[in-house]
Amino acid sequence: MNWKDTYQKWANFSELDVNLSEQLKQMVHSEKELEDAFYKQLSFGTGGMRGILGPGTNRMNVYTVRKAVEGLANYLEGNVAGYQSRGVAVSYDSRYMSKEFAIETAKVLAAHNIKTYIVETLRPTPLLSFAVRHLGAAAGVMITASHNPPEYNGFKVYNEDGGQLPLAQAEAVISKVNAVSNELTVAVENQTQIEKSGLLEWVGEEVDNAYLDKLKTISVRKADGQIKSDLNIVFTPLHGTAYHLVMLGLKQLGFTSVHVVEEQAVPDPEFSTVTSPNPEEHQAFTMAIEKGLKTDADILFGTDPDADRLGVAVKDGKGSYQVLSGNQLGTLMFDYLMRHTPVEKRNNGRLIKTIVTSEMGRAVASHYGVETIDTLTGFKFIGEKIKQFETTDELFLFGYEESYGYLIGDFVRDKDAVQAAMVACEMAQYWKKQGKTLLDALETLYEEHGFFIEQMDSLTLKGKDGAEQIQAIMKDIRANPIKQFGELNVVAVEDYKTSERTVIATSEVEAIELPKENVLKFILEKNSWVCLRPSGTEPKIKSYYGVCSQSKEESQALVKQLTGTMQSRINSSH
Known part of the structure; x- marks a missing residue:
């Protein structure tokens, strides 16, 4: 079919979703807009799919989501043992249609007699990765478009290890998705019925609490005899999913002086207080810096909407705050962790970074006798390496990429801003005790390594x-x-x-x-x-x-x- 034929197929579909049908009618006088919506299938790549919300095969909507889930279900049938009873874990962020897409996922899986676990309310991507492993699920799905503009949403697939799909698995899933001939006619079950039958189970605090227990294991503060902290913190979740777990995590580690940017603590699909909800972009810290100046905070940090990326700003000695780059923060955290890691663990330890991440990490790793492994860009490759370590004597110590993604504990197999926030605050507390800021610590590393x-x-x-x-x-x-x-x-x-x-x-x-x-x-x-x-x-x-x-x-x-x-x-x- 050419795009006009595909458009007509949708326009003439008698059961088309009412809202999508209305949007199609509004697009009818813009051929360019219609062409862009229908000229191709929304690409399902190695990380899933992400696109603009709206009608069309090149858009995120209930039908393109159903097609993706149908392909995933067909993949599980031939490749994962016990997939129906083990089920699929699903989480979602604060974007338009996120919860609706999560429910559509369950409705399609139920047509294949596959159980679905959905979080009761929005939760971070790293919790989804953890939930797959904790529940022993056959796969995971995260509904998110990370820090894309408000008009976007996305669909990310995770394997039974809790990692994003490695290339071979991704290609197999992609082939199954592409084999679905008509996204409009994918079979779905009734939500009420699958809730009654147990094919859809809503997940509550059990997974949160299990994750928080694991979060304690990455802390090195007990070894320092530090339980209470005098660190003054400002936190913004940038209208996303991080608030609940970050606040509980900080509390259990003894951080009590936490000032939240309240205007940005409310989930908001428009991300109305920022130009972009991306902590990589310094404008996202505007309100946090204002609050930091009022509260004399030692450290400010922000998480992106699905809480897999962390940005940090610290006092600059000039009466304001400097936002650290992803490379700088990653190097600082790795150095801090190695200072508290026994030599015997470092000997078999590995730092994993991507090919576009700073070589400074390699220099610091070499200083501590740690080998560095490079991967392609994308945390799925870091997760894949961690999985490989289960069959070798290599020990995962830290993984990061320049785009504000970090992982400390391998109970999650994707970048984790909640983990990173805990370590960043511990690190700031450690250097504060030495009479230094993180910028001071960074300057010392530059002098040592270049x-x-x-x-x-x-x-x-x-x-x-x-x-x-x-x-x-x-x-x-x-x-x-x-x-x-x-x-x-x-x-x-x-x-x-x-x-x-x-x-x-x-x-x-x-x-x-x-x-x-x-x-x-x-x-x-x-x-x-x-x-x-x-x-x-x-x-x-x-x-x-x-x-x-x-x-x-x-x-x-x-x-x-x-x-x-x-x-x-x-x-x-x-």
């Missing part, structure tokens, strides 16, 4: 045309690779699409032992690098930069050279 500076730029290109432009940029730079960034020559080019690393001086080609992905990385002189990749979850192409030198000024100058070269090239490629 002045690492990183930057990430992104270009948003929406819709069908935008997706084509992103592919054109990648194709052009592959065909005509950049040989010099500012004054720095390219030493090697890593193409993860072909899994090849080409050394420029010798033309020698080496294999990259990682899964294939549409990513280019340029290794430069002076411990510098540049990486280019299309986002897997947003209509963006992202550029990452990393440098290291003996002074902050030199590193800043190097970053400026790298960004100038790449931005100029991208602009000329589309």
Whole structure:
């Protein structure tokens, strides 16, 4: 079918959801809008699917969700033992239609006689990962679009280990989803009936309490003899899911001076007090900083809507607060944890980071005698490595990525802002006792290991045309690779699409032992690098930069050279 035929199929469907039918009628005079809604199936990728809410095969709605669940059910039938009785755990965030999509998931699974556990009210993504493991479920589903704009929602799938699907499993699920021929006619059961029959069970405090018990195990404060804390904290959940678990977690660790940004503690699908509910963007801290100044807080932290990302700001010595980058916070937390980890655990321990995460983590790991493992971008690859450690003598110590994702305890298999918030506060308390802020601690690490500076730029290109432009940029730079960034020559080019690393001086080609992905990385002189990749979850192409030198000024100058070269090239490629 072409998109017009698909549109007609929906428009003529007599049982079409009333709200979606009304929206379709409002779109009828905009051919471009209709084409974008129907020109393709909403992509179900390795991390699930994410899209704009509304009618159409390229939108998030009850029918595209049903299609995804139908594919998942068909996958479970042939691949996971005891899947019907073990069931599927489901959680959801504060977005429009999140709870409705969770219930639709249960209604489709019930048609396959598969039990569903749904949280009674919105809960974080990391709790969903934990719930899969705690309940022994066959799979998990999280309804979230993370920090995307309000018009988005999404559907993330987790395997029985509680991790996002590794590539082989994802491809198998994707094939089952794509095999569903008509999303409008997927069989569903009645909600009331499946609640009565036990095929839908609402999950309450049991999973929360089990998670909170595990949360205690990542604490090192008892070893320091610290039970009560004088740390002054400001917390904002940015209208999302983190409030309940974060507040209980802080209380049980002895943090009692917690000031919540009340206006942002209320779940709100519009995220009405921020431009974007993303702690990576400094504007998200505006209200937290205001409260921090009023309360003289030592540390401010914010979580994104599904509470898998954490941002932190600390006193800057100039009467305000500085937001730490994901690389800085990750390095600080890892250093803090290693200071409290016995040598015998460090010997077999592993730090896991992504290929676009700062090399400073590797330098700190080396200092403590810890090996670093690199993965592709995406926490699913870190979760997959943790699973592999169960069959080796390797010990997971810490995992992180530059985009504010961290994991300390492997009872969760995805990034966990609740865990990270606990460690960030403990760490701030530790350095406060030494008479230092986190910025002081960071400066010491720079002096010991070098002045690492990183930057990430992104270009948003929406819709069908935008997706084509992103592919054109990648194709052009592959065909005509950049040989010099500012004054720095390219030493090697890593193409993860072909899994090849080409050394420029010798033309020698080496294999990259990682899964294939549409990513280019340029290794430069002076411990510098540049990486280019299309986002897997947003209509963006992202550029990452990393440098290291003996002074902050030199590193800043190097970053400026790298960004100038790449931005100029991208602009000329589309």
